[in-house]
Amino acid sequence: MATKTKKRISKDSEKLMALLIEKSQESFLLSIELFNKPTISLNVEGFVIFICNAWELLFKAYLISQGDSIYYKKTKSKNRTLALDALIKKILTNEHDSVRINLEIISGIRNSATHLIVPEYSILFNEVFLSLSLIHI
Numbered sequence: 001m002a003t004k005t006k007k008r009i010s011k012d013s014e015k016l017m018a019l020l021i022e023k024s025q026e027s028f029l030l031s032i033e034l035f036n037k038p039t040i041s042l043n044v045e046g047f048v049i050f051i052c053n054a055w056e057l058l059f060k061a062y063l064i065s066q067g068d069s070i071y072y073k074k075t076k077s078k079n080r081t082l083a084l085d086a087l088i089k090k091i092l093t094n095e096h097d098s099v100r101i102n103l104e105i106i107s108g109i110r111n112s113a114t115h116l117i118v119p120e121y122s123i124l125f126n127e128v129f130l131s132l133s134l135i136h137i
Contacts, residue, residue, distance in 0.1 A: 020060050021061045027053040031048075
C-alpha cells in the first residue's frame, strides 16, 4: 500500500474508522458464508458483492487512518465517497500487485453481477476468490 506521513485524525474520524472496520469484517464473513453455500443459486454473485464491499470499507478505514479523504474532490454531491476501483488505484499503486489484479477482476465480476446475470464463475475463479478472502483475515 502507498504510505504517507500519518496525519492526526479527529475523534469522529476514529469512530467512523472503527465502524468501517467492523462493517468490513461483517461483509467479509457474509461473503465467505455465501460462498460456502452452493445450494444458494446466487452464492457467487453474493460473494463478489460482499467481498468487494469488505475491501472498499477496509480501504476507506485505511485512508482515514492516514488522514486522507475518502470523498471525491470534484462532484455535485459533497458526500460521494470513493468507489472500490478508485480506492484500488489510490492505495495499491503497483499495477502488478497480485492483490490489486485480483481485486480488479473481482470488481469487474461484481459490476456484471449487479447489472446483469453472470455465468457460473466459482470453478473458474476459485483461486482468486480464496486469495482475496484469505488476505483479509
